[in-house]
Structure formats: structure tokens, C-alpha cells
Amino acid sequence: MPVAVGPYGQQQPACVDRIKMGFMMGFAVGMAAGAMFGTFSCLRVGMRGRELMGGVGKTMMQSGGTFGTFMSIGMGIRC
Template sequence: MPVPGGYYQQGPSCFDRVKTGFMLGFCIGMASGAIFGGFSALRYGARGRELVNTVGKVMLQGGGTFGTFMAIGTGIRC
């Protein structure tokens, strides 16, 4: 039996899905960048400020890259 009034619930728009895909990919890329960048920097002997700067840079690069690919993939599926 239909709901009186004709109100129907809509799902998220394509732009919302792309934003969500980017944010999910960014978080996953940041986590993997912290793990791999941290091990890599420690292996090369970085300590203190150099370690933090190196790991932070790798985290942002990994997050941006993976987030972009996740956003593109989500946009293709829309």
C-alpha cells in the first residue's frame, strides 16, 4: 500500500557518493602511508622532526593519491 502524500526517500546524489569515495580513500591512504612511510623512514635512520616530516609527507601523498582513485572509481559507478 503506498504511503499517502507521495513522499519518497531519495538516496545520496552522485556528487555525495564521489565525496564519500574520496574521503574513504583518503583515510585508507593515510593509514597505509603511516605504516609504510614510518617503516621506511625508520629503516633509513630518520629520527625526531625528520621522521615526523617524512611520515607526514608520505601520508598526505598516499591519501591524496588513493582518495583520487577511489573518487574516480565511485564516479564511474554513478
């Protein structure tokens, strides 16, 4: 199957590269959202110090992974 060429002669990224890029973009957005929501929820519960950092980090990783997974699925559908 021939590789698609863009308007100025450059090649389009492969489908696997697009899926990886979608995951990384989604992971970054999810980490930012997890930082905001995780900080708020941990402070509301009353966490402080090391416990706060662990709770916020856990929330950031969970939301980043979830949003990254859905973004990579969406990019895979577009391929």
C-alpha cells in the same frame, strides 16, 4: 530526471556526494597505509625526531591523496 528512491522512502545520495564520500574513504585508507609504510621506510633510512615526523606526514598525505583520487574516480564511474 526523477530522483531514485530507496526501499524505505529515503533518497539516494547525489553523484557528487558519492564522489566526495569515495574520496574521503580512500583518503582515510591511504593515510593509514601511508602511516605504516612511511614509518617503516623512514626508520629504515635512519630518520629521527622532527625529520621522521615530516617524512611520515608527507608519505601519509601523498598516499592518502593518491588513493582518495582513485576511489573518487571509481565512485564516479559507478554513478
